[in-house]
Amino acid sequence: xxxxGGVRGTIMSTASTAIVLALIAAIFVLAPGARTVTHAxxxxxxxxxxxxxDPKKGYYSxxxxxxxNIRMFLAAEALILPFALAIAxxxxxxxxxxxxxRVIATIYVDFFRGxxxxxxxxxxxxxxxxxxxxxxxxQPDAVYxxxxxxxxxxxxxxxxxxxxxxxxxxxxxxxxRSLGLTQRTALxxxxxxxxxxxxxxxxxxxxxxxxxxxxxxGVLGVIEANQAANIYASTVFNxxxxxxxxxxxxxxxxxxxxxxxxxxxxxxxxxxxxxT
Amino acid sequence: xxxxxxxxxxxxxxxxxxxVLDGINLSVDSHEVVCLIGASGSGKSTLLRCVxxxxxxxxxRITLLGQEITAPNIDQNLVRRQIGIVFQxxxxxxxxxxxxxxxxxxxxxxxxxxxxxxxEALALLARFGLADKRDDYPDRLxxxxxQRVAIVRALAMQPQIMLLDEVxxxxxxxxxxxxxDVIGELASAGMTMVIATHEMGFARDxxxxxxxxSEGKIIEDAPPAKLFTDPKDERTRRFLRRIVDxxxx
Numbered sequence: 001x002x003x004x005g006g007v008r009g010t011i012m013s014t015a016s017t018a019i020v021l022a023l024i025a026a027i028f029v030l031a032p033g034a035r036t037v038t039h040a041x042x043x044x045x046x047x048x049x050x051x052x053x054d055p056k057k058g059y060y061s062x063x064x065x066x067x068x069n070i071r072m073f074l075a076a077e078a079l080i081l082p083f084a085l086a087i088a089x090x091x092x093x094x095x096x097x098x099x100x101x102r103v104i105a106t107i108y109v110d111f112f113r114g115x116x117x118x119x120x121x122x123x124x125x126x127x128x129x130x131x132x133x134x135x136x137x138x139q140p141d142a143v144y145x146x147x148x149x150x151x152x153x154x155x156x157x158x159x160x161x162x163x164x165x166x167x168x169x170x171x172x173x174x175x176x177r178s179l180g181l182t183q184r185t186a187l188x189x190x191x192x193x194x195x196x197x198x199x200x201x202x203x204x205x206x207x208x209x210x211x212x213x214x215x216x217x218g219v220l221g222v223i224e225a226n227q228a229a230n231i232y233a234s235t236v237f238n239x240x241x242x243x244x245x246x247x248x249x250x251x252x253x254x255x256x257x258x259x260x261x262x263x264x265x266x267x268x269x270x271x272x273x274x275x276t
Numbered sequence: 277x278x279x280x281x282x283x284x285x286x287x288x289x290x291x292x293x294x295x296v297l298d299g300i301n302l303s304v305d306s307h308e309v310v311c312l313i314g315a316s317g318s319g320k321s322t323l324l325r326c327v328x329x330x331x332x333x334x335x336x337r338i339t340l341l342g343q344e345i346t347a348p349n350i351d352q353n354l355v356r357r358q359i360g361i362v363f364q365x366x367x368x369x370x371x372x373x374x375x376x377x378x379x380x381x382x383x384x385x386x387x388x389x390x391x392x393x394x395x396e397a398l399a400l401l402a403r404f405g406l407a408d409k410r411d412d413y414p415d416r417l418x419x420x421x422x423q424r425v426a427i428v429r430a431l432a433m434q435p436q437i438m439l440l441d442e443v444x445x446x447x448x449x450x451x452x453x454x455x456x457d458v459i460g461e462l463a464s465a466g467m468t469m470v471i472a473t474h475e476m477g478f479a480r481d482x483x484x485x486x487x488x489x490s491e492g493k494i495i496e497d498a499p500p501a502k503l504f505t506d507p508k509d510e511r512t513r514r515f516l517r518r519i520v521d522x523x524x525x
Binding site for chain 1: 325328330353354356357359360361363365367368369370371380381384385429430433
């Protein structure tokens with residue numbers, strides 16, 4: 001996909017990759033503090049210890065904690081998709097009676113795209129329990145974290161949906177309505193399927209970011225992978241646990257990133273084929 | 277039933293400051309084929325879109341089979357079911373196969389069972405030589421095939437009237453005939469049609485009446501033999517002369 005083609009292209013790309021990697025490796029190896037940093041971040045025993053964890057010594061398994069990140073991600077994604085769509089549809093509506101909700105939706109999107117996610121996590125995680133409401137104020141911290149992720153990401157994802165809805169040509173609406181389809185049926189069977197198809201790459205892109213941002217919930221004291229790594233680091237005074245957390249996040253995000261690239265590529269090829 | 281299929285009275289429509297339709301009066305009988313001719317921008321397309329309620333009219337009234345469809349409390353979806361419209365740019369649903377394009381409205385609007393809708397759709401596709409395209413997506417079809425599918429899609433709702441909006445204008449010349457043949461077959465089957473077209477030869481052959489539009493008005497309304505050979509109005513004469521000069525008639 002990236003190579004210029006042919007044997008020469010392959011040789012050139014291999015050579016340039018090798019040179020770049022060698023340069024980066026040289027900086028690491030030749031730096032004055034290379035030994036110290038290597039020990040702090042890539043200490044094999046430390047990596048293994050933090051991966052499996054040992055509660056008796058006061059630290060948790062990073063490998064087990066990533067499972068919480070996965071669950072938070074899945075829960076958040078399942079809620080973001082419909083919630084963001086609802087916001088997008090409200091913002092796209094034209095009915096005069098819906099004007100007030102349209103204004104609220106617009107303010108919502110502007111506000112939560114502008115406020116750092118970390119602050120939303122803190123506000124919900126520290127604020128909601130303090131309200132002493134029945135049920136809502138007595139949830140595990142991870143629930144407030146997921147709520148913050150949903151609130152913040154829905155603002156972004158609703159804009160992605162809106163771009164998708166706008167990408168479907170108005171003549172498709174005319175064609176659907178001219179057949180007697182109601183606005184709702186036209187949206188469900190004609191507009192939305194085309195809109196969603198157009199936005200799958202940017203949607204997946206946001207979800208890659210969401211996978212990583214589950215680590216922000218750690219500030220509430222929830223033992224997710226990043227927080228578990230942090231506890232190990234401050235207990236044992238070695239940062240190799242962070243490397244473990246990074247590797248685990250990469251194992252999660254890289255397949256999704258590759259998959260997104262493939263979809264983008266396929267979509268581009270299909271468009272090019274359609275243009276001829 | 278003595279009422280005409282469509283009756284349009286004093287229809288006015290403007291887009292912003294532009295008066296596009298300036299008092300249109302037109303009546304189309306059942307089984308009649310009326311062609312609308314005129315330069316681009318004369319209001320032909322807008323007139324058709326108004327009849328299908330895709331555009332909101334400013335004043336006047338449109339009556340469909342004796343019922344005023346521009347009345348305020350009319351169910352627009354119910355009206356549109358009875359009127360088929362085919363667009364210049366086909367507007368097939370690109371994410372659906374040919375068969376699904378045709379059966380979407382019958383299953384979702386008329387609540388027809390899938391099997392019955394499929395059966396009727398396949399019969400229509402076969403009638404217009406498209407049976408082998410049933411599982412293709414629109415972008416795999418030629419323009420002529422796409423436009424024929426669009427016609428079949430409209431026919432699947434069993435409309436009382438068909439509106440055709442310059443359905444051959446976006447086609448390569450060699451693909452025009454196959455679409456015109458389909459329309460010819462519909463005409464001989466007795467379908468009521470209003471056709472906006474630039475194909476003067478076709479209009480002359482198929483139409484019972486031809487209306488010449490200019491600046492949002494129907495300038496002349498006559499049988500084709502009369503309108504094309506002995507136009508009354510100077511503007512009609514000038515328009516036809518230009519067409520003849522362009523070797524389109």
